[in-house]
Amino acid sequence: MKRGAAASPEVCALRRTRLAEQLARHGGGVAVLPTAPERPRSGDSDHPYRHDSHFHYLTGFDEPQAWLLLDASGRSTLLCREKNTEREIWDGHRVGPEAAPATLGVHDAHPVEALDKLAAERLANASAVWFPFGLHDGLQARVDGWLAELRTRERSGVQPPAMQRDLSPLLSEMRLVKDESELGTMRRAARISAGAHARAMRYCAEHFRGGSAGLPEYRIEAELLHEFRRHGAQAPAYGSIVAAGANACVLHYAAGDAELRPGELCLIDAGCELDGYASDITRTFPADGRFSAAQRELYELVLAAQQAAVAATRPGARKQDAHWAAVRVLSQGMLDCGLLDRRKVGDVDAVIDSAAYRAFYMHGTGHWLGRDVHDVGDYLAADEDPVEQPDGLGGRVVKRPSRVLQPGMVVTIEPGLYVRPAEGVPERYWNIGIRIEDDAVVTASGCELISRDVPVDAREIEALMRA
Ligand code: GLY
Ligand code: MN
Ligand code: MN
Numbered sequence: 001m002k003r004g005a006a007a008s009p010e011v012c013a014l015r016r017t018r019l020a021e022q023l024a025r026h027g028g029g030v031a032v033l034p035t036a037p038e039r040p041r042s043g044d045s046d047h048p049y050r051h052d053s054h055f056h057y058l059t060g061f062d063e064p065q066a067w068l069l070l071d072a073s074g075r076s077t078l079l080c081r082e083k084n085t086e087r088e089i090w091d092g093h094r095v096g097p098e099a100a101p102a103t104l105g106v107h108d109a110h111p112v113e114a115l116d117k118l119a120a121e122r123l124a125n126a127s128a129v130w131f132p133f134g135l136h137d138g139l140q141a142r143v144d145g146w147l148a149e150l151r152t153r154e155r156s157g158v159q160p161p162a163m164q165r166d167l168s169p170l171l172s173e174m175r176l177v178k179d180e181s182e183l184g185t186m187r188r189a190a191r192i193s194a195g196a197h198a199r200a201m202r203y204c205a206e207h208f209r210g211g212s213a214g215l216p217e218y219r220i221e222a223e224l225l226h227e228f229r230r231h232g233a234q235a236p237a238y239g240s241i242v243a244a245g246a247n248a249c250v251l252h253y254a255a256g257d258a259e260l261r262p263g264e265l266c267l268i269d270a271g272c273e274l275d276g277y278a279s280d281i282t283r284t285f286p287a288d289g290r291f292s293a294a295q296r297e298l299y300e301l302v303l304a305a306q307q308a309a310v311a312a313t314r315p316g317a318r319k320q321d322a323h324w325a326a327v328r329v330l331s332q333g334m335l336d337c338g339l340l341d342r343r344k345v346g347d348v349d350a351v352i353d354s355a356a357y358r359a360f361y362m363h364g365t366g367h368w369l370g371r372d373v374h375d376v377g378d379y380l381a382a383d384e385d386p387v388e389q390p391d392g393l394g395g396r397v398v399k400r401p402s403r404v405l406q407p408g409m410v411v412t413i414e415p416g417l418y419v420r421p422a423e424g425v426p427e428r429y430w431n432i433g434i435r436i437e438d439d440a441v442v443t444a445s446g447c448e449l450i451s452r453d454v455p456v457d458a459r460e461i462e463a464l465m466r467a
Contacts (some may be wrong), residue, residue, distance in 0.1 A: 004234050004275035005134055006060030007181055009105035015174065016058050016076050022070040022170045029128030031070040031167050032119060032143065034136050036063045048235065053371035054132060054171045056276055061104055063094060065112050069122050078109040078318040079118065120146045124153070128163035135168065168376070170299045176377035177408040182277065182370070183441055186410060187450045189233065189274035190281070190439050194453035196227035197283045198464060200242075200268055201454070204260065205465035208288040214259025215287070217242040221255035224270045233272030237279060238373045240270035248284065249418040250434025251363060262288040265295055267433055269374070278373040280412050281451045282437030289465030291458055294428040298417050299458050300335035302434045306456075309365050313405065313413060313440050313447040319379055320402030323365035324352075326415040330356040338426050339419065355394035360419055364392075366412040369439055375410070379403060 006012070023029055035055040039047045051062045059068055059078065069077040081087075083096035100109035110118060123129055123146055131139055143164065150160035175297035178186065203223045209217045221242045228236060231409035245264035260266050266286050271279035284290070284299065284452060291299060309330045311320035331351040334340040345356040380400040391397035405411075416435030436456060440447040455461050 004232070006056065006062065006276065011062065011179070011181055012058060012060045013076075013105045016070055017074050018174060019058065019170060020070055020072055020074040022086070022174075023070070023130060026165070026170070027127055027163070028072040029130055029161060029163070029165065030122050031068070031071070031130040032128045032139075033058065033068045033070070033167065033277070033365065034139060035061070035064060035066045035108045035129065037137070045208060049071060049343045050235075051276070052136075053276070053376075054168070054175075057171070057175055057371060059104055059106070061095070061100075065410065067112065067115055068106075069119065071122065071126070076106045077118065077122070078104060078106040079112045079115050079349070080109060081122075082111045082113075096342050102173070116142075116146065116149075120149050123161055124150055126161045129161045130167040130170075132164045132171075135167040149179065155167060169378070172376035172378065175375065176368060177406065178410055178441075179408070180371060183408070183410075185275050185277045186279065186370070186439070189237075189272055189277050189279040190450040191453050192228060192231040192233050192274060193271040193279040193281045194451050195231065196224045196272070197268060197281055197454040199223050199227045201283070201285050201461065201465050202264075202467075204266060204287055205284070205289045208262050216242050216259050217247075218255050218257055220260065220266065220268070221270075228272035231272075233274045235273050237271045237273040241268065241282075242270070243267040243433065244287075246420075246431035246433070248435075249420050250433075251429065253417070260287045263292065265432060265434065266327050267435060269437065271439075276371055278369060278371065279439055280369055280373050280437060281439065281454070282412075282414060282416075282435040283454060283456070283461075284434040284436065285461050285465065289462055291462065295432055295434075296458055297337060298419070298432055298434055301330065301337070302415055302417050302436050303456065303458070304333070305329040306413055306436050306438070309413045309415060310438075310440065310449065311446060313411060313442065315404075315406050315442055315444065317405050318381075318402040319366075319411065322411070322413055323325050326365045326413075327357060327361070330361050330415060330417065334360060337429075339429060341424065348392040353390070353394070355390075355392065358393070360417050361415065362418070363414075363416070365415050366440075369410045369412050407442050407443045407444050411442070411447075412459070413438050413440055 036052040041047045065081050067079040078100050098108040147160045200223050243253045244258045244260035247253045248267035267284045269279050269282040305326040308325040312321040312325040332348045368377045381403040386398045388398050414437030418433045419429040421430040438449045439451040
């Protein structure tokens with residue numbers, strides 16, 4: 001499947017130049033990067049094709065069976081499928097090696113069948129071979145094959161690279177800070193997803209306004225998918241969660257055939273992929289457009305936690321500050337509303353130290369967002385020494401501190417509360433699951449929430465559903 005618009009050849013060339021400079025800074029060598037394989041679904045049907053994110057970032061090329069060779073001097077070589085009239089009738093247009101340099105801005109291009117010969121040639125006497133470790137089945141063996149082939153030529157003065165190095169950390173660091181064209185695409189993706197959430201809210205309101213009974217989750221999911229595609233998004237960025245009532249307490253629930261009923265909450269975690277970039281939004285709303293007292297109480301608490309996390313998402317703050325800000329608000333709220341018993345767990349500091357809050361909030365508050373929904377990039381500061389810190393499970397751990405945020409990074413901010421029926425837990429909260437998730441671009445002074453075209457305030461959600 002065509003994955004939509006790609007960055008311009010000039011932008012991709014600039015990214016390759018920056019990567020080549022990194023290779024040079026780290027001792028030189030040659031980078032070898034395949035795109036993703038096609039994956040059979042059954043018989044002769046494949047899963048919809050999706051390029052490798054690193055590869056597409058550097059090439060803008062979305063055909064399968066393609067490789068990039070890049071050396072530290074900046075020379076880029078693409079290997080791709082040859083033109084083939086018969087196959088193009090069945091599968092669609094191929095760029096082909098002849099047109100690839102002009103189309104994509106690479107220095108040269110060859111049929112993919114030439115890979116083994118060409119890779120061995122480029123790696124002869126190179127100081128290192130760089131490739132993503134552990135991401136592509138069979139790649140290590142392929143590289144070993146090239147090195148073995150070079151070793152047979154040692155007597156004629158050919159040296160295989162003395163080092164194999166992981167390419168992923170260099171690319172992940174580059175991808176972590178988004179440029180303006182990437183941010184533009186991510187804003188558009190978030191806007192489409194926000195529209196889909198608003199559409200789902202309206203759809204539920206209409207359904208229940210007519211006095212109808214249950215509404216299957218899959219029908220709500222269909223509204224999301226319709227909205228994604230009709231605005232040009234290529235696919236959901238991950239499996240959509242549409243959870244009716246108690247299903248919201250299953251964190252990785254997928255939209256199924258359970259029925260949403262009046263009086264219940266509906267949790268939707270869904271976002272589209274647009275032109276290779278993900279969005280990731282969660283909203284929780286009352287099926288029939290009106291929060292009950294208990295639902296509203298917990299909703300306001302999660303929203304307050306999110307607001308605290310948003311305030312902590314700014315340049316100079318650490319990635320994990322948002323999490324601890326949310327945890328503090330949630331923990332205090334759990335004590336105040338009786339989800340946690342002060343006599344048993346102590347005050348808010350004790351709740352945080354012991355991780356007692358994990359009974360109702362057991363996941364992190366956000367992740368990098370970009371080409372992948374859980375995007376690449378180190379979560380810890382590379383240049384700081386390990387320190388003792390909470391492990392988030394009630395213990396302590398020694399590790400590098402959380403990394404400092406900088407403009408251009410994109411994170412999700414997604415606190416939640418999930419209350420399963422249990423002894424000692426006030427019954428009015430049973431089976432309530434709430435998460436609120438927005439996408440935030442770190443700016444020069446704070447963060448920009450790019451997913452707020454769907455309301456998040458309880459009264460605004462109710463107003464939208466009344467309209
Ligand atoms: N939708 C996946 C996540 O929120 O992390
Ligand atoms: Mn998320
Ligand atoms: Mn999500």
